[in-house]
Amino acid sequence: xxxxxxxxxxxxxxxxxxxxxxxxxxxxxxxxxxxxxxxxxxxxxxxxxxxxxxxxxxxxxxxxxxxxxxxxxxxxxxxxxxxxxxxxxxxxxxxxxxxxxxxxxxxxxxxxxxxxxxxxxxxxxxxxxxxxxxxxxxxxxxxxxxxxxxxxxxxxxxxxxxxxxxxxxxxxxxxxxxxxxxxxxxxxxxxxxxxxxxxxxxxxxxxxxxxxxxxxxxxxxxxxxxxxxxxxxxxxxxxxxxxxxxxxxxxxxxxxxxxxxxxxxxxxxxxxxxxxxxxxxxxxxxxxxxxxxxxxxxxxxxxxxxxxxxxxxxxxxxxxxxxxxxxxxxxxxxxxxxxxxxx
Amino acid sequence: xxxxxxxxxxxxxxxxxxxxxxxxxxxxxxxxxxxxxxxxxxxxxxxxxxxxxxxxxxxxxxxxxxxxxxxxxxxxxxxxxxxxxxxxxxxxxxxxxxxxxxxxxxxxxxxxxxxxxxxxxxxxxxxxxxxxxxxxxxxxxxxxxxxxxxxxxxxxxxxxxxxxxxxxxxxxxxxxxxxxxxxxxxxxxxxxxxxxxxxxxxxxxxxxxxxxxxxxxxxxxxxxxxxxxxxxxxxxxxxxxxxxxxxxxxxxxxxxxxxxxxxxxxxxxxxxxxxxxxxxxxxxxxxxxxx
Numbered sequence: 001x002x003x004x005x006x007x008x009x010x011x012x013x014x015x016x017x018x019x020x021x022x023x024x025x026x027x028x029x030x031x032x033x034x035x036x037x038x039x040x041x042x043x044x045x046x047x048x049x050x051x052x053x054x055x056x057x058x059x060x061x062x063x064x065x066x067x068x069x070x071x072x073x074x075x076x077x078x079x080x081x082x083x084x085x086x087x088x089x090x091x092x093x094x095x096x097x098x099x100x101x102x103x104x105x106x107x108x109x110x111x112x113x114x115x116x117x118x119x120x121x122x123x124x125x126x127x128x129x130x131x132x133x134x135x136x137x138x139x140x141x142x143x144x145x146x147x148x149x150x151x152x153x154x155x156x157x158x159x160x161x162x163x164x165x166x167x168x169x170x171x172x173x174x175x176x177x178x179x180x181x182x183x184x185x186x187x188x189x190x191x192x193x194x195x196x197x198x199x200x201x202x203x204x205x206x207x208x209x210x211x212x213x214x215x216x217x218x219x220x221x222x223x224x225x226x227x228x229x230x231x232x233x234x235x236x237x238x239x240x241x242x243x244x245x246x247x248x249x250x251x252x253x254x255x256x257x258x259x260x261x262x263x264x265x266x267x268x269x270x271x272x273x274x275x276x277x278x279x280x281x282x283x284x285x286x287x288x289x290x291x292x293x294x295x296x297x298x299x300x301x302x303x304x305x306x307x308x309x310x311x312x313x314x315x316x317x318x319x320x321x322x323x324x325x326x327x328x329x330x331x332x333x334x335x336x337x338x339x340x341x342x343x
Numbered sequence: 344x345x346x347x348x349x350x351x352x353x354x355x356x357x358x359x360x361x362x363x364x365x366x367x368x369x370x371x372x373x374x375x376x377x378x379x380x381x382x383x384x385x386x387x388x389x390x391x392x393x394x395x396x397x398x399x400x401x402x403x404x405x406x407x408x409x410x411x412x413x414x415x416x417x418x419x420x421x422x423x424x425x426x427x428x429x430x431x432x433x434x435x436x437x438x439x440x441x442x443x444x445x446x447x448x449x450x451x452x453x454x455x456x457x458x459x460x461x462x463x464x465x466x467x468x469x470x471x472x473x474x475x476x477x478x479x480x481x482x483x484x485x486x487x488x489x490x491x492x493x494x495x496x497x498x499x500x501x502x503x504x505x506x507x508x509x510x511x512x513x514x515x516x517x518x519x520x521x522x523x524x525x526x527x528x529x530x531x532x533x534x535x536x537x538x539x540x541x542x543x544x545x546x547x548x549x550x551x552x553x554x555x556x557x558x559x560x561x562x563x564x565x566x567x568x569x570x571x572x573x574x575x576x577x578x579x580x581x582x583x584x585x586x587x588x589x590x591x592x593x594x595x596x597x598x599x600x601x602x603x604x605x606x607x608x609x610x611x612x613x614x615x616x617x618x619x620x621x622x623x624x625x626x627x628x629x630x631x632x633x634x
Contacts, residue, residue: 092475095479096476096479099457099464124472
């Protein structure tokens, strides 16, 4: 069932004509070797887990190359299912498999598995507490010029309102490995949000202390806390470095788990640092920013700003150009942070 | 199977007819407790429920999660009111629990919940999902080398849902012989005859073209139902199997038969007593004037 290895690399093509981040076999993205990028380890890590666990099955909806679930298919062909272009059937059938003792990981573009599949995730996975792991790759605006149909700036908002669903975002490949390993025996259904798969390294090794619902403090500071998730964790770290050069001490929290949210870490940030900035590749309505705001309304007032897509459909453009346009890169985050601190 | 099963009875059809009557009477009783319920689409499926649960499916009420049991997904979840009494009768749970049907905190809602009701293999209620669920169950069985079959009861109007055809396509493609779909072809969806609202025919040709083996029977004829269920092939590689059961919505109560008014309703006073007596007397030939 695995796709042919011949022809053009779909996993590259679906990332667009983006010169800055174009990959060759030996290339790297801002210091991260290609083979250590999230796009290239999903199928491999799942196959490693499946070597020791017969419950694990993997499915895609005609995107085995784009998600590299083909790497799983090559090693475990009898436990790989390509559903064709039928995401809802994939998610619901995964729930049926889960009810019979399997642990399905089903992957598609975030726009199709989370937005199109939302009802199947709610009704068939989360509500009956089926251990289905829905993996939404190419989330946010990372599909660039493929346009709004392929963008996903609403998925966190939709997934977050589904009771008992764990919602988690991977910042890089090592964190993705940690998420996948921790997910196997985690109770209930889960939505795992991946970026464009080219996210540069945040964690130099697989974080052994990864826990769902427990934010990771990547850097401490007293002037401002940046709470970031997914693709924006790396951008926020680089922004924090730039701000430090001008004497601003920034705490950076990787809020990988959007639900259940680590409210304790947010409250600590309120009391220990002067301001809060959330950064996400998502509409500022409904996602990380809203989730943090729901905690902040019960706390003493501090300067607070949500940074992301401001309730609009993104322009057409290569991903890097879009990130620069919407300030979803280190320079953009630093700019918003300075404005927040300076009031 | 339990001692109450129809298997081994000398006159299984007569036994099953009594169970179908029991299902219809319980549908009346439980709907009265709730104050509203899906009468007519449950009455159309009474013989199918009786044959499946008292003479065909493999299960163990003492071990509802038995891994080798046959799976049954009631995709037309609104007929759960006809399934709960069967599960209680078979010993999956105490019959008295049904006396509080749909009241605050009851495990039993109008649509079935696998987390709350022993014997329910999957929750349902949102039409169009069940065939995908049963597909996944049959696929898991094949991967695990188990020989159970996964059954799915579909409504006919439900065939309007696009996801049904995604699942039908996948089942044909993966040649899941262990997947059995039963269509309760009772002719009506809420807004009228299916062929006026959104036509589903020709059902047999459509599913055959998706790679299914399809048979069509009278869904109230217990001999035909038993014969057809008995002829189903075991789980394995081959065409998924479908039984289109031609039924009458509201069957067993004259004023409900093929009436648009009783999809959801509540019988009160003399109407309740009349319907009860009519069901108790047993099925009469179809009331042609209502067709």
